[in-house]
Amino acid sequence: xxxTLIVAxxxxxxxxxxxxxxxxxxxxxxxxxxxxxFIVAVVSKAGANAKAHLAVVDLSHQVFPALRHELSDKLPxxxxxxxxxxxxxTPAALxxxxxxxxxxxxxxxxxxxxxxxxxxxxxxxxxxxAKNVANFNLLGTMEHGxxxxxxxxxxxxxxIAGAQLxxxxxxxxxxxxxxxxxxxxxxxxxAVVLGYILGFLxxxxxxxxxxxxxxxxxEEKTNRVAEVxxxxxxxxxxxxxxxxxxxGAALTQALVWVVSLALFAAYAGAASLAAGKAGWMKQVPHxxxxxxxxxxxxxxxxxxxxxxxxxxxxxxxxxxxEAQQSQxxxxxxxxxxxxxGFTVLTTPNSxxxxxxxxxxxxxxxxxxxxxxxxxxxxxxxxxxxxxxxxAVWLIMKVTSRLYRVGIxxxxxxxxxxxxMRWLRYS
Amino acid sequence: MAEAEPRQAIVxxxxxxxxxxxxxxxxxxxxxxxxxxxxxxxxxxxxxxxTTIRMIMNILVPDAGQIxxxxxxxxxxxxxxIGYLPEERGLYTKMKVGDLLxxxxxxxxxxxxxxxxxxxxxxxxxxxxxxxxxxxxxLSKGMQQKIQFIVSVLGDPPILILDEPSSGLDPVNANLxxxxxxxxxxxxxxxxxSTHRMEEAERLCxxxxxxxxxxxxxxGELAAIRAAAGKSSARVDYRxxxxxxxxxxGVAEVDDYGNYAEVRLAPGADxxxxxxxxxxxxxxxxxxxxxxxxxxxxLEAVGGREAAAPAAAGSREGR
Numbered sequence: 022x023x024x025t026l027i028v029a030x031x032x033x034x035x036x037x038x039x040x041x042x043x044x045x046x047x048x049x050x051x052x053x054x055x056x057x058x059f060i061v062a063v064v065s066k067a068g069a070n071a072k073a074h075l076a077v078v079d080l081s082h083q084v085f086p087a088l089r090h091e092l093s094d095k096l097p098x099x100x101x102x103x104x105x106x107x108x109x110x111t112p113a114a115l116x117x118x119x120x121x122x123x124x125x126x127x128x129x130x131x132x133x134x135x136x137x138x139x140x141x142x143x144x145x146x147x148x149x150x151a152k153n154v155a156n157f158n159l160l161g162t163m164e165h166g167x168x169x170x171x172x173x174x175x176x177x178x179x180x181i182a183g184a185q186l187x188x189x190x191x192x193x194x195x196x197x198x199x200x201x202x203x204x205x206x207x208x209x210x211x212a213v214v215l216g217y218i219l220g221f222l223x224x225x226x227x228x229x230x231x232x233x234x235x236x237x238x239x240e241e242k243t244n245r246v247a248e249v250x251x252x253x254x255x256x257x258x259x260x261x262x263x264x265x266x267x268x269g270a271a272l273t274q275a276l277v278w279v280v281s282l283a284l285f286a287a288y289a290g291a292a293s294l295a296a297g298k299a300g301w302m303k304q305v306p307h308x309x310x311x312x313x314x315x316x317x318x319x320x321x322x323x324x325x326x327x328x329x330x331x332x333x334x335x336x337x338x339x340x341x342x343e344a345q346q347s348q349x350x351x352x353x354x355x356x357x358x359x360x361x362g363f364t365v366l367t368t369p370n371s372x373x374x375x376x377x378x379x380x381x382x383x384x385x386x387x388x389x390x391x392x393x394x395x396x397x398x399x400x401x402x403x404x405x406x407x408x409x410x411x412a413v414w415l416i417m418k419v420t421s422r423l424y425r426v427g428i429x430x431x432x433x434x435x436x437x438x439x440x441m442r443w444l445r446y447s
Numbered sequence: 448m449a450e451a452e453p454r455q456a457i458v459x460x461x462x463x464x465x466x467x468x469x470x471x472x473x474x475x476x477x478x479x480x481x482x483x484x485x486x487x488x489x490x491x492x493x494x495x496x497x498t499t500i501r502m503i504m505n506i507l508v509p510d511a512g513q514i515x516x517x518x519x520x521x522x523x524x525x526x527x528x529i530g531y532l533p534e535e536r537g538l539y540t541k542m543k544v545g546d547l548l549x550x551x552x553x554x555x556x557x558x559x560x561x562x563x564x565x566x567x568x569x570x571x572x573x574x575x576x577x578x579x580x581x582x583x584x585x586l587s588k589g590m591q592q593k594i595q596f597i598v599s600v601l602g603d604p605p606i607l608i609l610d611e612p613s614s615g616l617d618p619v620n621a622n623l624x625x626x627x628x629x630x631x632x633x634x635x636x637x638x639x640x641s642t643h644r645m646e647e648a649e650r651l652c653x654x655x656x657x658x659x660x661x662x663x664x665x666x667g668e669l670a671a672i673r674a675a676a677g678k679s680s681a682r683v684d685y686r687x688x689x690x691x692x693x694x695x696x697g698v699a700e701v702d703d704y705g706n707y708a709e710v711r712l713a714p715g716a717d718x719x720x721x722x723x724x725x726x727x728x729x730x731x732x733x734x735x736x737x738x739x740x741x742x743x744x745x746l747e748a749v750g751g752r753e754a755a756a757p758a759a760a761g762s763r764e765g766r
Contacts, residue, residue, distance in 0.1 A: 027553045035542070245537025249598060251506050252531035253554040255523045425506065 024254045025262040032237075032266025036230070037273060045229055046274045050281035057285045073159055074104045076122050076134035080112060081141045087170035087177075088137075092163070102162070106131075112139065119150070126152060135163075142175060219316060220359045220386035222278070223323050226271045227352065231331050234267045235344045238335030247428045256421035260336070264328045264417065271324045272317075315392050315402060322409035323385025327351060329416040336424035358383040362390055369395035379405050381412035456515075457482040457606060457637050458503060463512030465498055465661075472498040473661040476512070480639050480654070485632055487652035487669075488641040489745070495661035496641040497534050500610050503639075504531055516606070527556065530599040534610035534641075538591060538598075540584040544575070547583060548597060555602030562601075569597040573623065589620055596624065600631070607631065609640040613647060625651060645741040657745050664748045673738040680743060681710045681718055683725065684733030691728045697721050702743070707733070711743060 036042055079085040085107050092103040110118040115136075122134045133151025141147060147167055154160070169190065176182070176189060238260075241247045250259055334347045361383060365374040369391045378387035378397075384405040391397050456479035465473045473495040480486045488496050501507040503514055505521050516525040539547055545566060552562035570576045573593040575586075583591060592615050599607065612628075613621045628638060628651065642648050648655055649669070656666035665672065683692065684707040692701045692708055697716025702709040712718065718736055725731050739747070 024554055027550070031550050035539075241537075244540065245533065245535040246539055247537070248501075248506065248533040248535065249531070249537060249551075249595070250554070252504055252529065252533070252599075253526055253551065255505070258523075428506075 025258045025265070028250070028254060028259055028262025029266040029269065032263045033269045036233075036267060036270040041233075042270065042274070046277050050278055050285075054281065054285050057289055061289060072100065072102055072104070073132040073163075074106070074130075076106050076108045076125070076131045077137065078108050078110050078115070078118060078122075078134065079137045080110065080115070080139040081137055081174075083174050084137050084141060084167075084170050087173040088166060091166035091169045091173070094162070103166075108134070123150065126150065135167075137167075141171060142178075145171065217359070217362065217386075217390070219320060219323075219389040220355070220362065222275055223320060223327070223385055224352070224355055224359070226275055226324065227327050227355065229274070230267055230271050231327065231351070232345065232348055234263070234328060235331040235335040235348060236341050238263065238332055239338060239341055239344050242336075242424075242428045243339065245428075247424075251425075251428070256425045257417060260332050260421050260424060261417050264325060264332055264413075267328055268321060268324045271328075272321055275320060311402075312393055315389060318406055319385045319389050319409075322381075322406060322413070325413045326381050326385075326409055326416070327355065329413050329420065330354075333416055333420040333423065336420050336427045339427070354382050355386075358386040362386055365390055366394070370397075375401065379408055381405075381409045384409055455482050456480060457517055458639060459513075459515045459518075460499070460503070461513045461515075463499070463502060463509045463514060465495075465502060465507060465509050471661055473502070473509075473658075476658070476661070476663055478656060478663070478666070480637060482637050483632070483635055484654045485628065485638045485640070485652045487648035487655040488639065488658065489643070489645065489648050489655055489741070490641075490658040490664075491643055494643075494658050496643075496658065497610055498661075499658070500531075500534075500608055500639075500641060503608060504529065527602070528604055529606045529608055530602055530604040532596060532599040532607075532609040532612055534614075536592060536595045536615075538583045538595060541582060543580055543582055544570070544586070544594060545579040548594070548601060551598045552601050555604075557602065565601055565603070566597075569601065572627070573597065588615060589617060592616060593620065596627075600627075605636060607636055607638045609638065611642055612640055613642070613644075645745060649741050655741070657748060659749050664745070669741075672744065673741075676739045676744055676747075679712050679714075680737050680739040681712060681721070682733070682735045682737055683708050683710055683731060685725070685729045685731050687729035689729070691725065695721055695724050700743075709740065709743060711739065711747075 077085055077088065079088075085105075089105050092105065094102050108118060108122065119134075119136070122131065125131050126133060133149055133154075136148040136150070138144060138146065138148075149160070149163065172189075173186065176186065181189070241250070247259070254262070330351050331348065334351070335344060338344050338347055361377055365377060365387050368374055374387070374391065374395075375397070377383050378391050379401070388397075388402065388405045392402065458478070458480040460476055460478035463473060463476045463478075464471070476495075476499060478499075488499065490496050498507065502509045503516070503521065505523060505526060514521040517528055519525060539550075542550070548566040548569075549559075549562050552566060557565065566579075567576070570579060573596070575590060575593060578586060578590065583594065586594065596612070599609065613624055616624060628640075632638060640651070653669055654667065655669050655672065657664040689701075689703045689705070689708055692698060692703065692710060695710075697713050697718075697720060698710055699713040699716075700711040710721070712721070722731070722734050725734075
């Protein structure tokens with residue numbers, strides 16, 4: 022077997038076997054999964070309980086029938102969500118009626134009561150009294166129902182009724198069509214999120230693995246294993262093997278997360294289909310295979326680029342504390358990519374966006390965003406991959422030179438002129 | 448000096464120099480390690496031994512000069528022919544002994560079955576077989592040292608380069624190491640070892656190279672070097688005040704250790720005269736003529752150079 026691969030295998034196995042890795046890889050999806058199960062359970066339970074028994078004081082004497090019609094939605098279990106009871110009152114008797122209803126609400130007879138004023142058609146105002154006025158779901162449905170009921174009454178007063186009515190209440194849809202070289206296709210709006218998902222995934226995986234990886238590079242130097250290994254492999258092979266090994270571990274972790282999240286999403290999708298609330302599923306885009314291939318390739322290349330930067334820092338510093346301090350700028354680079362994402366999203370085909378998405382440090386996030394929304398030509402995608410690979414190779418070339426000198430030096434951190442001299446030494 | 452053209456040189460350095468910034472670690476070093484020899488690279492601390500070895504291992508790149516291994520310029524590939532024990536030891540402390548040795552065996556290109564066989568044999572040989580499934584950091588320093596040694600011989604390489612191999616070993620394990628080294632020599636391996644302990648080199652090596660401040664002072668077969676120096680030295684065991692040795696007739700130099708002294712005789716001096724002179728003044732319990740020790744040879748060779756003092760300090764440290 023190739024020596025670099027032997028080093029990579031050792032690095033991968035050592036990393037994957039640590040308790041920290043196993044815990045993070047398994048625990049995170051377990052927590053998220055548990056959270057989703059919890060939400061689904063709560064939502065379906067809350068849905069069953071969201072029944073409301075309302076008293077309605079209709080001083081306008083014309084809205085109540087229309088309101089009953091609007092609030093006739095049924096719950097999944099077949100029961101009506103709203104039970105409405107009209108309570109007669111005159112403006113003069115209103116205070117007394119309200120006092121009685123308040124007592125009944127407190128006693129639990131009604132969930133709450135609505136007061137529809139006489140001038141509701143002009144004022145567009147009504148009052149809702151209840152113990153709990155923070156149930157936004159209920160309030161929203163009620164408000165929407167009142168609005169429709171009042172409109173219905175207005176239309177009727179204007180002489181429009183019967184079969185003509187439904188067309189006034191038809192829901193409006195805007196269909197977005199994306200123009201591409203291969204004709205027009207449906208928009209894949211949700212795909213934009215992929216770039217961010219990749220960015221954040223990369224960020225998390227780097228936070229978890231980057232520093233420990235850099236620490237292992239420093240440790241190998243300080244406890245002098247490096248010299249033993251270098252008796253069999255050259256510095257480039259050693260570092261490249263380590264970087265490939267840690268990238269393999271990161272990919273394993275990411276795959277576990279992505280696959281388990283997909284399973285949870287499928288579960289949540291099935292659950293909301295059953296609950297008849299699958300509207301959000303229309304947001305899930307249908308993506309071409311290129312997007313998925315790019316996701317895996319760019320994740321791996323992106324991790325390699327950043328891991329090689331960590332290796333470079335590890336090769337220069339001589340203690341773990343120094344390594345901790347020096348990792349900040351690297352993660353900032355990734356954060357910068359996420360921030361630039363906003364610019365790229367709004368003008369994905371501008372020259373700036375194209376150039377930024379080709380830069381190896383930003384490509385994983387920005388190219389991933391552009392692929393679904395901007396349909397960049399294939400050469401741009403492949404070029405970004407190639408540039409990432411070249412960047413990894415170059416960084417590792419320089420790093421291995423620094424490393425050769427670095428293993429034999431201990432003590433203070435070298436300054437820039439000293440680093441240049443290190444490059445010449447080896 | 449004794450420049451007898453040896454057997455085919457398996458490691459050869461020609462005019463090798465290396466400087467760190469303004470410090471010259473090695474300058475113009477020529478070296479020829481004959482195949483099958485136990486070759487000692489000697490010198491005080493900081494004389495350039497480790498730098499030389501690191502250049503042979505292609506870990507450092509020389510500023511000037513050529514290094515040839517098995518008649519080919521040294522490169523990454525020539526590492527396969529060499530087993531290396533660095534001066535500063537280090538292992539992956541969180542790995543199990545067996546896993547670690549298998550990793551290094553794989554790096555040396557061994558197949559799985561062969562690796563398992565050799566790992567078991569060697570662990571058996573150094574009496575650590577029952578530690579195979581323990582982690583390195585559970586082992587004592589001496590045990591780690593032995594594991595480290597196994598790493599260097601695991602690939603059964605024709606050349607073995609050991610930087611201060613016995614440092615940190617107790618006498619029992621130092622003995623074990625010597626046995627193994629002699630056994631490897633009879634199997635035709637070439638062994639290049641560095642040490643600052645002259646008496647260790649005297650026991651083990653058949654060839655030596657003395658370096659001082661990065662320059663070769665003398666090299667050749669140990670027997671030839673000592674023969675050339677002649678039996679011009681005497682060991683005097685005594686009780687009493689050793690101060691009289693310095694004023695005795697025919698004495699050029701004295702290394703007084705309290706219970707005995709090594710006396711370098713002036714050219715043409717008669718040992719019998721010296722013995723008679725001493726007998727009347729101190730109690731002489733032993734008197735033997737001998738070839739000069741490596742230490743004396745070294746001191747003499749460096750003596751002419753202005754840097755004799757630190758060299759002497761360095762070489763005594765090991766006693």
